[in-house]
Amino acid sequence: xxxxxxxxxxxxxxxxxxxxxxxxxxxxxxxxxxxxxxxxxxxxxxxxxxxxxxxxxxxxxxxxxxxxxxxxxxxxxxxxxxxxxxxxxxxxxxxxxxxxxxxxxxxxxxxxxxxxxxxxxxxxxxxxxxxxxxxxxxxxxxxxxxxxxxxxxxxxxxxxxxxxxxxxxxxxxxxxxxxxxxxxxxxxxxxxxxxxxxxxxxxxxxxxxxxxxxxxxxxxxxxxxxxxxxxxxxxxxxxxxxxxxxxxxxxxxxxx
Amino acid sequence: xxxxxxxxxxxxxxxxxxxxxxxxxxxxxxxxxxxxxxxxxxxxxxxxxxxxxxxxxxxxxxxxxxxxxxxxxxxxxxxxxxxxxxxxxxxxxxxxxxxxxxxxxxxxxxxxxxxxxxxxxxxxxxxxxxxxxxxxxxxxxxxxxxxxxxxxxxxxxxxxxxxxxxxxxxxxxxxxxxxxxxxxxxxxxxxxxxxxxxxxxxxxxxxxxxxxxxxxxxxxxxxxxxxxxxxxxxxxxxxxxxxxxxxxxxxxxxxxxxxxxxxxxxxxxxxxxxxxxxxxxxxxxxxxxxxxxxxxxxxxxxxxxxxxxxxxxxx
Numbered sequence: 001x002x003x004x005x006x007x008x009x010x011x012x013x014x015x016x017x018x019x020x021x022x023x024x025x026x027x028x029x030x031x032x033x034x035x036x037x038x039x040x041x042x043x044x045x046x047x048x049x050x051x052x053x054x055x056x057x058x059x060x061x062x063x064x065x066x067x068x069x070x071x072x073x074x075x076x077x078x079x080x081x082x083x084x085x086x087x088x089x090x091x092x093x094x095x096x097x098x099x100x101x102x103x104x105x106x107x108x109x110x111x112x113x114x115x116x117x118x119x120x121x122x123x124x125x126x127x128x129x130x131x132x133x134x135x136x137x138x139x140x141x142x143x144x145x146x147x148x149x150x151x152x153x154x155x156x157x158x159x160x161x162x163x164x165x166x167x168x169x170x171x172x173x174x175x176x177x178x179x180x181x182x183x184x185x186x187x188x189x190x191x192x193x194x195x196x197x198x199x200x201x202x203x204x205x206x207x208x209x210x211x212x213x214x215x216x217x218x219x220x221x222x223x224x225x226x227x228x229x230x231x232x233x234x235x236x237x238x239x240x241x242x243x244x245x246x247x248x249x250x251x252x253x254x255x256x
Numbered sequence: 257x258x259x260x261x262x263x264x265x266x267x268x269x270x271x272x273x274x275x276x277x278x279x280x281x282x283x284x285x286x287x288x289x290x291x292x293x294x295x296x297x298x299x300x301x302x303x304x305x306x307x308x309x310x311x312x313x314x315x316x317x318x319x320x321x322x323x324x325x326x327x328x329x330x331x332x333x334x335x336x337x338x339x340x341x342x343x344x345x346x347x348x349x350x351x352x353x354x355x356x357x358x359x360x361x362x363x364x365x366x367x368x369x370x371x372x373x374x375x376x377x378x379x380x381x382x383x384x385x386x387x388x389x390x391x392x393x394x395x396x397x398x399x400x401x402x403x404x405x406x407x408x409x410x411x412x413x414x415x416x417x418x419x420x421x422x423x424x425x426x427x428x429x430x431x432x433x434x435x436x437x438x439x440x441x442x443x444x445x446x447x448x449x450x451x452x453x454x455x456x457x458x459x460x461x462x463x464x465x466x467x468x469x470x471x472x473x474x475x476x477x478x479x480x481x482x483x484x485x486x487x488x489x490x491x492x493x494x495x496x497x498x499x500x501x502x503x504x505x506x507x508x509x510x511x512x513x514x515x516x517x518x519x520x521x522x523x524x525x526x527x528x529x530x531x532x533x534x535x536x537x538x539x540x541x542x543x544x545x546x547x548x549x550x551x552x553x554x555x556x557x558x559x560x561x562x563x564x565x566x567x568x569x570x571x
Contacts, residue, residue: 028350051374052298053454064351064518065300069511069571072453080455081298081324082382085375090394109399113371118404124362124369125354128401129325129346132373136395159400160371174397175423250351 002236006187007252009206010144011037011242012234014098014185017142022095023047023088025134026057028066029251031098031144033242036062040241049088051130053080062246066130085130089137092177097138099131099161100145103153106199106220107170108143108163108181110135111156118158128160135161137177147186152218164198189214190231194223204231276447276498280548283469283499284310287319287435294381294431294465295323295330296438298456299350300516303329303508304439304471306501306548312336313543322381322431324374324457328508328524331357332542334367335534341407342367343431345374349525356528368406372396376413376428378457383430384464390427392418397426436465439504440490441513443472444480447495450487453511453570459489467496473513475500503552503560514563515571520555 004012011034018024018038026035026048036059039046048057052067056076063070072078088094102125103111112131116122135141141163145151163181164170171180183203184191190203201223202214211228246252284307287293297303308329311319319339321330325346333339335357347355347369361367372380373395383391396402397415405412411429418425438458440449449470451458462468470490481488504510507517507524527533545551552560565571 052301052456064516066350067299067301067454067456069301069453069509069515069565069569072511073569073571078454080459081374081378081457082460085378090375113400118400120365121362123354124347124359126348127325127344127346127369127371128373130374132399132401133375133395136397156400158404162398165398170398173424175394175425176397177394 002233002239004234004239005252008239008242009234010146010185010187011252012238013190013231014142014144015041015238017183017185018043018046018096021045023049023093025049025051025089025094025097025138027051027098028063029100031100031142033062033246033251034144035098036245037238037242041238049084049094051081051084053084054078055084062251064250085133089133090177092137094134094138096140096142097134098142098144099135101143101151101161103151103156104143104145104184105153105156105163107165107167108184108193108200109156109159109165110143110161110163111158113158113160115157132161135163135178135180140179141181143181143184145184145186147188147217149217149219152220154220164193167198168196188217197223199223201225202228204229206231207233275445276495277445277475278497278499280306280310280499280501283307283497284314284316286469286497287311287316289317290319291435292320292322292433294433294436294461295321295326296436296456296458296461297326297329297505297508298454299325299327300508301454301456302439302451302458302510303327303505304437305329305332305506305508306504306551307437307471308332308338309542309551310548311338312538320433322377322433324377327355328521331355331528334358334361335528336538336542337366340367341370343370343372343377345372345377349521352522352525356525357534360531370406370408370412371401372428373401378460380428380431381457381460381464383428384432385460388430390429392425392427394425397424402426431464433465434467436462436468437471438462438468438490439471439510441472441510442474442476443470443498443500444476444478444492446478447492447498448478448481448488449490449495450481450484451489455489462490463494468494469497469499470495471499471501471504473502473504473510501548506552506555506560509571512565512570514560514565517555517559517563
């Protein structure tokens, strides 16, 4: 039996959703680790892009910032933000983007801006960054979050980045370039979206959790299919590679 | 005889006025209270930290800061009360966590943030540089970035039906701030500025402000510029003033020159958790030193030299 932490499970699980040959917006943190792991395992030919301007990047260790020089060495082009978020992303050339969030609703809409009412916010969060652009224009979106009931809300405190908005037809109304979220991966389960309603649906539960655990840890009505499999565990090789990429445990060391 | 001396003095003074190279103190002094600034650098890269600290030492107030995403520099300006308005897409200390100074100032109502996305801000700078009133983008629509505004009201952005296709499109207003502040690796005495690594939004940003102040790590000879003209990302004709200053971005990084100082960065982030901690940092590293060199002395030259970039990595 492979030993793993929740964070390692989350990153390894997310990496399986990257397909070989794709143009991937990696960002930083766990999403980047997931993308790099995919590149080192089943998807060696992905084109890893950072919104700061790095294209076809091959960082030997995880960058701390989207603009980190660790992204530069070994990349094939180093340009700027209009290039990546404009020509590439808005141009419809990005296959997959990764996003995290402080809150998500049942349509996969995301809040990364404020906790509390907008008029008198309790907590100022980082904001959109490139998140709204990625959510609007990447062909598909992988959302990664640590699981906490308070994050899976009926109504967002602030709507920063579009998921499927109000359901079928919403993205078309706003003429969006991208297709919206495909999966939500947490340290408890994987979720996808029911095609007819575009609402979040349970996809698989990680070992050690039941379907009821997931239902108890979201604040909206989660769609539960008849058959909910257990998520496959990460391999020893995946865990070894992740620790080589994050030798100081900057990302893997957080949480347990 | 006296008149000859007078003439010489005049010539000298004249020559100094013509010279674009000024000190950090002089550069910050040019920025009146209430000014609007494009703020260069992106994430950890080429952040004009030294300029933010000097604005704090000179007790500047009520500035409006325009940028995509910045970190320690925005924290300094929010924390020290230098800037009261920010039109930005992102503020945090990536990999470490939330921007605590900004969080406190927003909760106190002392700072107002008008939220955009990175592409939206970059397009606002591009529009300003192109001297057109707005730019169209395909992000933001359907979200609270369109629906909610802090102080710009209906001047924040507009969603319209495209006059050509009839499809929905979002227009963001162009920006031509009073100053653009950009940190680069190298500059010659004419102001030709070279940037290594990524550009972020600094091509557009450097060209949108009414005046451009460039901070550079190194002064190089004009021959080097002419030997590698493709490295000139900001031609001299845009540049009004140049400040030559080592370790301008510390504790952040400057590609090919030095890496970030993670220990200092973590200390900064930890102290900024509380108002008391932040005041301790502000007093120790910003207000309690005479200038940027005083700050560098405080950090320590052994430490600074250990951060120098190793070839060929660039960090």
